[in-house]
Amino acid sequence: MVGLIQIYCGEGKGKTSAAIGQAVRSAGAGLSVVFVRFLKTEGSGELKSLACIPGITMVPCCRSFGFYWNMTDEQKAEAGKVYDSLLWEAVHTAEQKAASGDAVLVMDEIIATFRHGFVDRERFLQWLRTKPENLEVVMTGRDPEEELLSLADYVSEIKKVKHPFDRGISARKGIEY
Numbered sequence: 001m002v003g004l005i006q007i008y009c010g011e012g013k014g015k016t017s018a019a020i021g022q023a024v025r026s027a028g029a030g031l032s033v034v035f036v037r038f039l040k041t042e043g044s045g046e047l048k049s050l051a052c053i054p055g056i057t058m059v060p061c062c063r064s065f066g067f068y069w070n071m072t073d074e075q076k077a078e079a080g081k082v083y084d085s086l087l088w089e090a091v092h093t094a095e096q097k098a099a100s101g102d103a104v105l106v107m108d109e110i111i112a113t114f115r116h117g118f119v120d121r122e123r124f125l126q127w128l129r130t131k132p133e134n135l136e137v138v139m140t141g142r143d144p145e146e147e148l149l150s151l152a153d154y155v156s157e158i159k160k161v162k163h164p165f166d167r168g169i170s171a172r173k174g175i176e177y
Helices: 015-028 045-051 073-098 110-115 121-130 146-151
Strands: 005-009 032-037 056-059 103-108 135-140 154-157
Touching: 005 015, 005 146, 015 032, 015 045, 015 056, 015 103, 015 135, 032 045, 032 073, 045 056, 056 073, 073 103, 073 110, 073 135, 110 135, 121 146
Parallel strands: 005 135, 005 154, 032 056, 032 103, 103 135
Antiparallel strands: none
């Protein structure tokens, strides 16, 4: 398999769901899948389901720092350390899987993590340019920067037309998380 780079972006609901669908499809076809998420902890229902699927390896995000605009400078610095370490743990795990066959690395919310400078941007871009040939990379998040868009082979934008949050309805367990 020639591994390509996919981006699911936009303001609409469904970016993570699309990436999870890709992970399930890939695992069902016998590919090794590594799934990591940034900015969110592991309390979502879909992660419990993914962890039960043979062929999917979860790299857990154990800390959340809240919304970027509410973080102090100290929290931003700490988030950078945590998320950069998490990224390279996931990359290392995915490279190990790719060493023995076709693999997929799904990075949920890496785009915002990248945009806010929580990972070493140049190192990450260089890794994307030189990743193993048989490793598919799936990234999600809002507002991908041109550096990521130019490296991507697929870019799917999910547009929000309406969302209950706009009416003050909070995220609901089993639906949004």
